[in-house]
Amino acid sequence: MTGIQGFVQRSGQVLSRCRGLAAGVAASLALSGCGVANHMIYKTTGDVMEGFARKHTVPYVLESSDLAMSCAMSEATSPLLMSFGRVTTNPDQLAVMLYLTAGGCMDEQAREFELDSLMAMRALEAEVAEDAMIQKKRAYALAAQRYFQAWKHHNTFYGNPDESECPDFDTDMDEFIYMAGLLSGLQALNAEIQSTSAIGVPKNVGSIVSRATSCLNNDKWWGAPMALRATVWAMIPGALPQGENAFERLAAADLQGEEAGVRLSHVFHALAAMNKGDDEMLRGVIRQHADSIKATPSNEEWRMVDAMATQLIVAISDRMWVENTGHRTPLGKLGSFWDEEPEAAEVMSLDDLL
Template sequence: MTALQGFVQRSGRGFARLRGVAASVAVSLALGGCGVVNNMIYKTTGDVMQGFAKSHTVPYLLESQDLAMGCAMSQATAPLLMSFGRVTSEPDQLAVMLYLTSGACIEEQAREYELQGLAQLRAMSAEGAEDAMIRQKRAYALASERYFKGWQHHNAFYGKPDESECPDFDEDLDEFVYFAGLLTGLQALNAEIQSTSSIGVPKNVGSTVARATSCLENDKWWGAPMALRATVWAMIPGALPQGEDAFHRLEIADRQGEQAGVRISHVFHAMAAMNRGDTERLRGIIRSHAESIKETPSNDQWRMVDAMATQLIVAMSDRMWMENTGHRTPFGQLGTFWDDQPEATEVMDLDDLL
């Protein structure tokens, strides 16, 4: 065999081995490449969905007053949007809003069950009242679980308030989501207490939230950070700093919220009044809210926040009306009460005309 023939023979065997390797690579790509490509597609889709939701979906909803639609959206899309955390970064900021909103949806159901229970008590139906109360506690337990998830995602994104300094906010929405996260923490604890069960919410959440509100500009956010802080002072024994007056702070926050057209401070003020058992103060807050929404329209950018405040004020009014009359606040009469004295009317003396 000549040297040339030997070279050709060896080259042929080499090419054959190369073809074998190429075939193996092709088979591997055929079997496993789809997963790689799919993961790339899923990651890109997840990043796009998260970016779109933050840039457009959340701001759009915040400008809406349709709370029912907001509930439907958050409950229907939360599993889809949160599942993208399996293929890309965890959507922690978006999760705060989703769990705050979906938690509020279930809490609204809990309040409905409470009204049903009060109605059953007035009807002397012990079984019906007990059933409604059981459903109420179940709903509050679920609401607490959702709120607590929102609080955990808040801490994952911004850092635990007790263990980290104030975050640097890139834009107003980041700052608002931070405030919303603080609210989820406080609501998680409140709903857990209402459910009379143990969800695992740390009992120091209230004091943690109160301290964290100092990271927010009070004037910029309608007085709500101070209102939230003052509410914690009013509700937790020993939390009030020396020289502070929680209810005076809440009154100032109320005026700021009324002027801004975002009256969430009314809700905090009302919660503090209810906790103290101050019915007259609670009535005054409800009246003030009713007058304010007639005089000052909601802030265009934050309509949903203001609508949520009104929904919660109506719920408090409904509870008072149901306990005392057996029905909710009459339609269009928020700010009035069953025992209000009729306004005096001027009586014309007809004798003077004769």
């Protein structure tokens, strides 16, 4: 009996261990199944959100002129949308717009720090001026990193412009984002130079972008591709092709942009004039922009692009005003300058009242 009882007891222990093992295996399989299910849910969610953002959010934002709202959105949502690249296809095309816009946020901050520095220098506050310049360089360094991210995502999605043929664009939005990616490359290089840091932006980005603009329809995009190309010609020694005139091309692009209500070419023209050191030309471009936005409303589909152009023109004007007067461009005075004769006030004849 004792032997039988021992056998039964041992058998019960074995069965108990087997049941425990089976339960563990079952739980493991169940958890594994949950993991697979969760992965599929995450993937589907990521695909839906990326598709919605590309087809609806980006066009919606482009129709808005509220740059601050666009800036806040890109900085707040970029980590969320880009994190779905861990469970599904990386949203490279969407990332171009997200990082380009987020880079613009820091670019704007850097310009504000520069104005602070200029004001402090006029007030002979050397330490305040130096601190503002340090903050400016830090902001430009972060801007360069963001722009460079946009450029890398652009190259991943469309192919490196220096190594591949022009892509086939399925939609106008595909072509626009391609142009935005080219702009991000130039912005990355410019911000890196302004930051005096080494971010790793290739120094031949300008020439690469210049060649890649030939993939874009110049008439469709308000003359901006030619303006971008002509700016590179004007700013990089030896880049100007024989028989071309960069500033004539920029002037022609300006007219296209003004007619379309998307005046991005004015920004390129102003940058080229600044690089040349031509103050009269720079003032002329600013006046032209100010007159144009009064005469022609922004294109409804591309309000944000036109608003961005105006913001950059105002920033250039503000820098000129601060350097010479200690304050920014007065409200309603874009296109006018501190050293110009004020318009003669209208004088009412008292004789007419008698």
